[in-house]
Every structure is written in C-alpha cells, then in structure tokens.
Amino acid sequence: MGRYIIRRVFGFIPVLFAVALFTFILVRVIPGGPFDYAGEKALPPQVVANIEAKYHLDWPVTWQFVSYLFGDDVVEFLSAGKYQQPADGGSKGLIRGDFGPSLRYRGQSVTDIIKGTFPISFQLGLLAMIIGLSIGVPAGIIAALKQNSWLDYTATFIAVLGVSVPSMVLGPVLIWLFAVKLGWLPVATWGAKPPFILGLFPRDILSWKFWSHAIMPAIAMGTGMSASIARLTRASLLQVIREDYIRTARAKGLSERTVIAIHALKNSMIPVVTIMGPLFAAVVTGSLIIEQIFGINGMGRHFVQSVGNRDYPLLMGVTLVYTFLLLIANLMVDLTYAWLDPRIRYD
Amino acid sequence: MKKIAILVSLLIVAGLLLAACGQQAPQTVVVTQVVEKNGEQVVVTQVVEVTPTPPPEPVTLDINWGTEPPTADPGLATDTTSVAVAGQMFMGLTKFNPKTGEVEPWLATSWEASEGGAVYTFHLRKDVPWVKYNTATGEVEQVLDDNGNPRMVNAHDVEYAVKRTLDPATASDYAYVLYIIKNGQAFNTGADGVTADDVGVKALDDWTVQFTLESPAGFFPAIAGMWVVSPVPQWVIEAAGEKWTEPGTVVTNGPYVMTEWVHGSELNMKRNPYWPLWAANGGDIKGNIDVIHGVMITEESTAFALYENNELDTTGVPLGEMDRVKSDPELSKEYYNAPDLCTYYYGFVNNKPPFDDVRVRKAFAMAVDKQSLVDNVLKGGQTPADHFAPPGIFGAPDPGAFSKEMPFDPEKAKALLQEYLDEKGMTLDDFNALGITLMHNTSESHAKIAAAIQQMWKDNLGVDVKVENQEWKVYLDTIKKTTPLDEVPHIFRLGWCVDYPDENNWVYEVFNNTAGANRLRRGCVDATCTEVKPMKFDELTEQAKVEQDPEKRKELYYEAEHELAVTEAAYIPLYFYVINTVTKPWLQRDYPPLGAPNYWDWVIDWNAKKAATGG
Numbered sequence: 034m035g036r037y038i039i040r041r042v043f044g045f046i047p048v049l050f051a052v053a054l055f056t057f058i059l060v061r062v063i064p065g066g067p068f069d070y071a072g073e074k075a076l077p078p079q080v081v082a083n084i085e086a087k088y089h090l091d092w093p094v095t096w097q098f099v100s101y102l103f104g105d106d107v108v109e110f111l112s113a114g115k116y117q118q119p120a121d122g123g124s125k126g127l128i129r130g131d132f133g134p135s136l137r138y139r140g141q142s143v144t145d146i147i148k149g150t151f152p153i154s155f156q157l158g159l160l161a162m163i164i165g166l167s168i169g170v171p172a173g174i175i176a177a178l179k180q181n182s183w184l185d186y187t188a189t190f191i192a193v194l195g196v197s198v199p200s201m202v203l204g205p206v207l208i209w210l211f212a213v214k215l216g217w218l219p220v221a222t223w224g225a226k227p228p229f230i231l232g233l234f235p236r237d238i239l240s241w242k243f244w245s246h247a248i249m250p251a252i253a254m255g256t257g258m259s260a261s262i263a264r265l266t267r268a269s270l271l272q273v274i275r276e277d278y279i280r281t282a283r284a285k286g287l288s289e290r291t292v293i294a295i296h297a298l299k300n301s302m303i304p305v306v307t308i309m310g311p312l313f314a315a316v317v318t319g320s321l322i323i324e325q326i327f328g329i330n331g332m333g334r335h336f337v338q339s340v341g342n343r344d345y346p347l348l349m350g351v352t353l354v355y356t357f358l359l360l361i362a363n364l365m366v367d368l369t370y371a372w373l374d375p376r377i378r379y380d
Numbered sequence: 381m382k383k384i385a386i387l388v389s390l391l392i393v394a395g396l397l398l399a400a401c402g403q404q405a406p407q408t409v410v411v412t413q414v415v416e417k418n419g420e421q422v423v424v425t426q427v428v429e430v431t432p433t434p435p436p437e438p439v440t441l442d443i444n445w446g447t448e449p450p451t452a453d454p455g456l457a458t459d460t461t462s463v464a465v466a467g468q469m470f471m472g473l474t475k476f477n478p479k480t481g482e483v484e485p486w487l488a489t490s491w492e493a494s495e496g497g498a499v500y501t502f503h504l505r506k507d508v509p510w511v512k513y514n515t516a517t518g519e520v521e522q523v524l525d526d527n528g529n530p531r532m533v534n535a536h537d538v539e540y541a542v543k544r545t546l547d548p549a550t551a552s553d554y555a556y557v558l559y560i561i562k563n564g565q566a567f568n569t570g571a572d573g574v575t576a577d578d579v580g581v582k583a584l585d586d587w588t589v590q591f592t593l594e595s596p597a598g599f600f601p602a603i604a605g606m607w608v609v610s611p612v613p614q615w616v617i618e619a620a621g622e623k624w625t626e627p628g629t630v631v632t633n634g635p636y637v638m639t640e641w642v643h644g645s646e647l648n649m650k651r652n653p654y655w656p657l658w659a660a661n662g663g664d665i666k667g668n669i670d671v672i673h674g675v676m677i678t679e680e681s682t683a684f685a686l687y688e689n690n691e692l693d694t695t696g697v698p699l700g701e702m703d704r705v706k707s708d709p710e711l712s713k714e715y716y717n718a719p720d721l722c723t724y725y726y727g728f729v730n731n732k733p734p735f736d737d738v739r740v741r742k743a744f745a746m747a748v749d750k751q752s753l754v755d756n757v758l759k760g761g762q763t764p765a766d767h768f769a770p771p772g773i774f775g776a777p778d779p780g781a782f783s784k785e786m787p788f789d790p791e792k793a794k795a796l797l798q799e800y801l802d803e804k805g806m807t808l809d810d811f812n813a814l815g816i817t818l819m820h821n822t823s824e825s826h827a828k829i830a831a832a833i834q835q836m837w838k839d840n841l842g843v844d845v846k847v848e849n850q851e852w853k854v855y856l857d858t859i860k861k862t863t864p865l866d867e868v869p870h871i872f873r874l875g876w877c878v879d880y881p882d883e884n885n886w887v888y889e890v891f892n893n894t895a896g897a898n899r900l901r902r903g904c905v906d907a908t909c910t911e912v913k914p915m916k917f918d919e920l921t922e923q924a925k926v927e928q929d930p931e932k933r934k935e936l937y938y939e940a941e942h943e944l945a946v947t948e949a950a951y952i953p954l955y956f957y958v959i960n961t962v963t964k965p966w967l968q969r970d971y972p973p974l975g976a977p978n979y980w981d982w983v984i985d986w987n988a989k990k991a992a993t994g995g
Contacts (some may be wrong), residue, residue, distance in 0.1 A: 063854070064853065065852075065853025065856060068553070071458035071459070074876075075860075076553055076556065079565075079568060079569035080552075080556050080568070082569075083549075083550075083555070083568065083569075083570075084551040086548070086551070087551040137450055138448065140451060140453070140623050140625060145643070146643065149643050149644060205681060205682075205685075208682065213688050216689070219689075219691070220682065220685045221677060222645070222677075223645075325679045326679055326682055328676070328678070328683075328686075330642070330643075330645035341853070343853060
C-alpha cells in the first residue's frame with residue numbers, strides 16, 4: 034500500500050508537467066494579449082512593448098516556459114546571459130513555489146492571490162460537501178429501501194428539483210427571503226478574514242457571526258450536490274440489493290438491517306465515492322456563480338476572469354492547484370475502493 | 381450645611397441620569413427629589429438639561445468599490461475603481477468640479493500658460509504634508525524630513541511622478557496621455573539618447589513646476605488633473621518596490637489614508653487629519669466622513685440587496701430592478717440618474733463595400749430609431765446621441781445639434797439605399813447576398829441592442845444583417861484596422877469614456893486617422909490602412925488641438941463632429957451613458973461625471989443613519 038501511494042505520487046509529476054505545458058501553450062494561442070487594451074482603449078504599441086518587456090512576454094515562448102518552471106536566473110544561466118533576470122531577481126519558478134506575478138493585479142503575485150482566496154473557497158466547498166453528503170446519502174438510501182413508496186417519490190421529486198434549480202437562482206432567492214425580507218442573515222460576504230486555523234479552516238467556527246454569513250452560500254452550493262448524490266445513491270443501492278450475495282446474506286437468515294447496513298450499503302457507495310473525488314476538487318477550488326452572488330472572495334472567479342484578462346500566470350496557477358487537488362482526490366478515491374470492495378488490492 | 385448636602389446629592393443624581401442618557405439626542409429630564417428645607421420636607425421638582433455626548437463612533441460611509449482595484453498606484457491606474465481609490469489618497473495638480481466638470485485648483489493653487497501656450501507653470505500649495513497610516517497604533521502620522529519637520533508635497537515630487545509614469549521601466553498603460561509633454565513619447569519609447577532629464581517637466585523651485593509641451597495644448601490643465609500626474613513618494617517607491625501601495629507602507633497626501641486592503645474583499649480608508657483643506661484645518665472642504673468602508677461586490681443585484689438591507693449607503697441600480705425602483709415610493713426618492721461621460725456607438729468599416737459609399741452609411745444611420753432603442757431596450761434613461769462627445773466635454777456640440785440633418789427617417793434612408801442600388805444596378809436581394817455583418821463583443825446587453833437594431837434595419841430598409849459576437853479580446857483583435865477586409869465585419873460596436881473633459885480626448889484621440897486606432901478605416905489608401913490620407917475631419921481635429929483661442933476651438937470641434945457624423949456618416953453615435961444610482965436619504969453627495977468620486981465633500985447625517993441601521 035505504501036509503495037503504491039509513493040508510486041502514484043511520483044506519477045503526479047508528469048501529469049502536472051503536461052497540464053502546465055498544455056495550459057501554457059493554449060492560453061498563448063488565444064487571440065489578444067493581457068496588455069493590448071486598457072478598457073476599450075487600444076494602447077500604443079510602444080506602451081504595450083514596455084509592459085510586455087517588464088513581464089518577459091517579449092522572450093521566446095520556450096524561454097518563458099523555462100522561466101515559469103525554473104525561474105529567471107535559470108533562464109539567464111541557460112541562455113548564457115542573453116535573457117537577463119531583472120534587478121529584483123524576477124520569478125523563482127514553479128519548482129521553487131513561485132507562481133509568478135499577476136498581470137492584471139499589479140504588485141500582487143499569483144501566490145498571494147491563491148493564498149488569499151483558496152482558504153475561503155476550501156471552507157465553503159467543504160461545508161457544501163458536508164451538506165451535500167448528509168442530505169444526499171440518507172435521502173438516497175430511504176428512497177431505495179422504500180422504492181415506489183411516497184417516501185421514494187418525495188425524495189426523488191426533491192432531488193430532481195434540487196438538480197434543476199441552479200445555484201444562480203437559489204442564491205438570489207435565499208438572499209431575498211432570509212436577508213432582505215426576514216432580515217435574519219446578512220446579505221453577502223464571507224464572515225471570516227484570514228488567518229485561519231491551519232491556513233484552511235475558519236478560525237471562529239463556533240461563532241454565529243461566521244455561520245450567519247456561511248450558511249446561505251453553503252446551502253446554495255450544497256443542495257444541488259445533495260440532489261445528485263441522492264439520485265446516485267438510490268440507483269446504486271437498488272442495483273446492489275438485487276445482487277446474488279445479498280440474496281445469500283438474506284438466505285443465511287441475517288436480519289434485514291444487517292444485510293443493508295453491512296453488505297449492501299458499503300458496496301453501493303462505490304459509485305458515490307467515485308464522483309466524490311472530482312467533485313471535491315471542483316468544489317474546494319470555488320464556484321464562480323456562488324462567489325459572485327454572495328460576494329465571496331474565493332478562487333473560483335479567477336478561473337474565469339483570468340482568461341478574460343489574459344492573466345497567464347494566474348490562469349496557470351489556479352489550473353495547477355486544481356489539477357493537484359484532483360490528483361490527490363483521485364488517489365484518495367482509489368484507496369477508499371480497497372476498503373469498500375475487498376476484491377480490490379493495491380500491492 | 382444641609383443645603384449644600386442637598387445640592388450635592390442633586391448634582392449626583394443629575395450626573396447619573398446624564399450618564400445613562402449618553403449617546404442620545406438632546407433632551408430634558410425631570411428630576412424629582414425630596415429635600416429638607418428649613419426643617420420641613422419638601423418635594424422639589426427640577427428640570428435638568430441633558431447635553432448628549434457626541435457620537436463616539438466615526439462617521440462611516442459604506443460603499444461598494446465594485447471590484448478589486450487592479451492597483452492603487454496613481455501612475456499605473458487605468459480603470460475607474462483604481463482611479464477612485466487612488467483619487468482619495470493622492471491629489472492631482474487640478475481637479476474637476478464635481479458638478480460642472482470644470483478644471484479647478486487642487487494641489488496647484490494657480491497656473492498660467494506662456495505666450496503661445498506651449499509652456500505651463502503651476503504654483504503649488506505649500507501646506508500639504510505626506511502622511512502614513514500606522515497599522516500598529518491605528519493613527520495617521522505625518523512623515524518628517526531630516527530636520528524633523530513635516531515633509532510637505534513639493535514640486536520635485538510632481539516632477540518625479542511625471543518622469544516615473546513615463547519611464548519605460550514603470551510600464552504604465554496611461555503613459556501615452558503624457559506624450560503631450562516634450563520628449564514624453566521619446567523617453568517612454570526608449571528613443572536613442574533621450575533620458576528622463578530631457579522630459580519637459582521641471583521643478584523651478586520647491587513650489588513651482590513647469591511643463592514644456594510638444595505643441596500648444598489648451599486642454600493641458602485638464603491633463604494635469606489626471607491621476608498619472610499626481611505626486612508620489614519617491615523614497616517609498618524605491619524602498620518598497622511594487623508593493624509600495626499596501627497599507628502601513630504607502631505614503632499619501634490626499635484626504636483619506638488607506639487603513640486596510642484585504643485583496644478581493646475589502647478596502648477601507650480613514651480621514652487624514654493633517655490634510656489642510658478640511659474645514660477644521662482652515663480649508664473649505666466640509667465633508668464629515670471619517671471612515672470609508674468599501675466592499676468589493678461584483679454582482680449588481682447582490683449590492684442592491686445590501687443597499688436595501690442598509691449595508692451600503694449608495695449603489696447602482698441593476699436593470700432588472702429599474703421598474704421597481706421607479707414605482708416604489710421610497711426607492712424612487714432615492715433614485716438618481718446621473719450622466720456618465722461615455723458614448724456607445726456603431727462604427728462602419730468605411731472602406732469595406734458597400735459601406736465605402738456614404739449613401740449606404742447614411743441609410744443605415746437614418747434607419748435606426750435611437751429614441752425607441754433608449755425607451756424600449758435600454759430603459760435606463762440614456763440620452764440618444766447624434767455626435768460623439770457627450771455634454772460636459774469642452775467643445776461638445778449640444779445634444780441634438782445634428783438630429784435635423786441625421787434624423788430617424790425610414791423614407792429618406794430607403795431612398796438613399798435605393799439610389800445606391802440603382803447606380804450599381806443591384807436589387808435588394810443582391811445587396812442582401814453581400815452578407816452584411818454586425819459584430820459585438822459577447823454580452824447580454826450588447827446582444828439585445830444588436831437584435832433591436834437588426835430588426836430596425838430589416839423593417840426600415842429591408843436589409844438582412846447578420847449579428848455575430850466574439851469574446852472581448854478576440855473581438856478587439858478582429859476589428860483592428862490591420863485585419864484583412866474579408867475577415868472584418870461591416871459594422872462593429874464600441875464605446876468610449878472620458879479621460880479628461882476635452883474634445884481632443886474624443887474626436888482626435890479616437891477617430892483621427894493617424895492619431896487614433898482608425899478602426900473606421902477612414903481615408904485609407906490600401907485595404908488595411910498602412911497608408912492614410914488626412915480628410916477634412918482629420919485636418920480640423922489637428923488644427924483644434926493646437927488652437928489657443930477657446931472659442932475658435934469650439935467652432936473647429938463643432939465642425940469636426942459635423943463632418944464625422946453627418947458629412948461622412950462614418951459611424952452611428954447611439955447613446956450617451958448614464959449611471960442609475962440609489963442613495964440613502966441620510967447621505968448628501970455629488971455625482972462627479974469624471975475622475976474619482978469626491979467622498980471628501982460628502983456629508984452623512986450620522987444620527988439618521990444610526991437610527992435606520994439600528995446601530
């Protein structure tokens with residue numbers, strides 16, 4: 034098991050490299066550059082050239098990529114001084130944990146931006162995930178066990194509703210109802226400001242101030258998730274219940290409760306766990322819509338806005354963070370399989 | 381003896397009551413007391429005047445910046461949010477009157493132009509200190525010089541700021557605004573042998589700064605009010621580098637200092653008590669706002685919900701809420717429709733057939749019902765435009781000046797198009813087979829406008845126009861004058877917003893076929909405009925740029941606007957923007973049409989705000 038994990042983690046490196054390379058090329062292929070225009074104003078070419086020189090966008094693309102990965106000093110060394118690192122040292126390169134400067138937010142580095150926004154997205158995503166699972170799994174189980182009863186129909190109906198009502202509708206409705214009309218909750222923003230516990234978890238998790246801000250966005254994000262989890266759990270459990278080994282368990286005379294809890298549930302969780310991996314990576318890196326509606330300073334918006342701004346390093350940064358989380362989450366999923374299904378072994 | 385004791389006890393009671401009533405509006409309290417007078421007990425009733433203590437909390441303005449400002453550095457700012465932030469912290473030489481938009485003294489108390497108008501001399505205030513916010517104590521502190529005296533903003537700071545903006549190493553987007561200064565362009569573009577010393581800005585003494593221009597420019601005092609000219613602290617920038625604008629590091633000279641900047645979330649400011657223009661310091665600025673609490677909410681409807689919840693003092697009105705705001709008894713009183721110095725237009729590619737013929741351009745222009753567009757599609761109280769520069773810009777014709785010559789007139793439009801078709805021996809079907817294309821950048825509101833105008837052309841001219849859209853930066857690339865003719869759309873959408881309130885910033889910088897981007901492809905010798913011939917409009921705008929006499933300039937600009945919109949019909953001006961805002965009744969404010977919002981002039985009735993917010 035240990036060797037398997039180590040092997041997988043080493044396998045991350047070529048994946049991350051490939052993602053970095055493809056993203057790097059793709060963003061530069063899109064027409065338009067980060068500094069051609071200020072608003073609707075076309076900037077004189079000389080002005081654009083000054084700014085591009087500052088961010089080394091005048092270097093050949095290969096050297097830009099080398100600089101992104103290994104730093105400006107390596108470029109200067111490898112190109113025998115043809116491309117010089119700037120006086121302040123310039124980018125230290127991804128390999129040394131430097132994601133480079135943001136092209137849009139002058140004076141902020143991509144590392145600063147990710148450090149400031151990722152913890153908030155992580156908290157929100159985690160809360161939404163907890164809501165999604167704690168509603169979705171039980172609802173799915175009940176619906177499956179009471180198949181074709183009113184409980185099943187109600188649960189299915191709510192699940193369909195949850196999937197169909199997008200968060201961009203649910204969010205404003207929640208705001209209108211609980212903040213504007215009833216005045217119970219604040220309209221927007223995330224309650225906590227950095228620092229957080231361990232850099233990720235909210236510092237004042239027990240305070241009402243935190244929850245009053247957190248509850249609406251977490252629900253808006255979590256309900257859609259709970260609906261799809263419920264549907265998946267129901268379908269999977271229904272299938273498992275019809276398996277031969279369940280019939281065997283019943284034939285042995287085990288109580289229905291034991292059959293379901295010990296034999297059926299565990300196996301039916303495999304498809305759920307499978308989608309949990311990518312879902313986790315997606316929700317903890319933020320959601321543009323939820324962040325927009327609730328005015329949350331999360332990372333999700335940067336996935337979209339960095340493309341519009343042609344903020345190459347920021348786009349690369351958030352993409353790589355997402356890739357890394359996805360790889361970790363998928364590894365976790367694979368490890369969970371071994372526990373859920375005894376037939377799966379990693380040696 | 382007894383009497384004194386009674387008096388003392390009375391005073392104590394009154395004192396207690398007074399303490400209990402702290403932070404309340406002024407009121408009188410009736411105090412009843414049993415006292416012994418001449419050996420008998422008497423009930424004495426006294427009316428005690430209770431003076432309320434002044435509100436201990438700072439008067440706070442709650443606003444929405446709208447988005448994370450890309451920078452707070454006045455030398456780098458290009459967008460409205462950055463300008464709004466930098467404008468609170470740094471003073472320009474001049475400023476624009478928040479009501480009329482006229483140029484007024486700010487850091488400079490007076491200025492004069494030389495004979496001929498190519499040299500401008502500005503005289504600065506001598507009493508504006510550099511200040512810094514101490515994040516540990518929460519106090520604003522003056523920056524002291526080597527002798528322990530407050531370090532005042534001086535002419536050398538202005539000279540440094542201008543040279544820094546123009547320095548290619550600063551990489552400022554708006555450096556080009558300063559190309560009017562002698563050698564500004566040469567220095568910024570790294571021309572051989574040109575150094576910062578050659579740039580035409582010089583501190584004559586500590587309080588006088590002189591600008592030498594490339595050519596006479598009557599609008600230079602307006603440029604001097606732009607953020608890129610604001611003095612900045614050289615020693616801080618050199619020590620702290622790019623991060624010099626962070627709270628605790630940044631040294632400023634404006635009415636407010638930055639106290640906190642949580643990137644992407646909040647940016648807060650506090651009154652600079654050392655600023656000499658406050659009424660309290662003997663100046664004439666009467667605003668009472670102590671603290672600016674600014675959030676960054678991108679979503680308009682969320683900001684509006686915050687406003688309704690009394691969490692913001694003012695905000696924009698989302699289009700979807702317009703009808704409710706106008707009909708609601710409360711909100712309609714808080715609503716204000718302020719002009720915004722921006723123009724929305726459709727440009728023709730003037731050398732792409734069939735739009736190389738003025739009759740076709742005129743036909744398309746006259747077939748657009750701008751009033752109906754504003755009333756039925758935009759619904760935000762915009763003004764239909766018949767030329768480029770909106771009212772409030774020096775030299776702009778009055779709205780409607782050309783609407784007689786270029787009216788909405790389907791009959792005339794049809795006749796003009798028919799004339800063209802007859803001459804070319806075409807039918808309307810042949811014309812439609814040309815595949816006329818209108819392109820806009822991807823956005824719901826642009827799509828709505830395009831659909832409405834497409835329908836107007838269909839109804840009024842019988843022509844079929846294809847509407848296409850592209851993502852913003854791709855789009856800007858497509859409509860460049862260098863794009864091959866068969867790839868560029870016939871008609872494109874763009875807007876323009878003010879930098880400084882002079883026609884030069886409008887017709888000359890945008891449409892002059894050598895100075896501007898020439899997306900209209902006017903006067904092109906070849907298809908992609910590598911060579912252009914100046915037309916009458918281009919000559920007029922060149923002339924007006926250097927003309928000294930303001931009246932003469934106005935005439936030239938009137939003629940130029942007429943030339944472009946009527947004679948050439950090179951584009952269709954559609955409408956002038958407005959900003960729809962709501963403001964809480966306790967806030968007295970202005971709606972400055974350009975530059976940074978003047979929070980320093982705003983006044984909040986703090987008790988009213990507190991009563992409403994339950995604070």
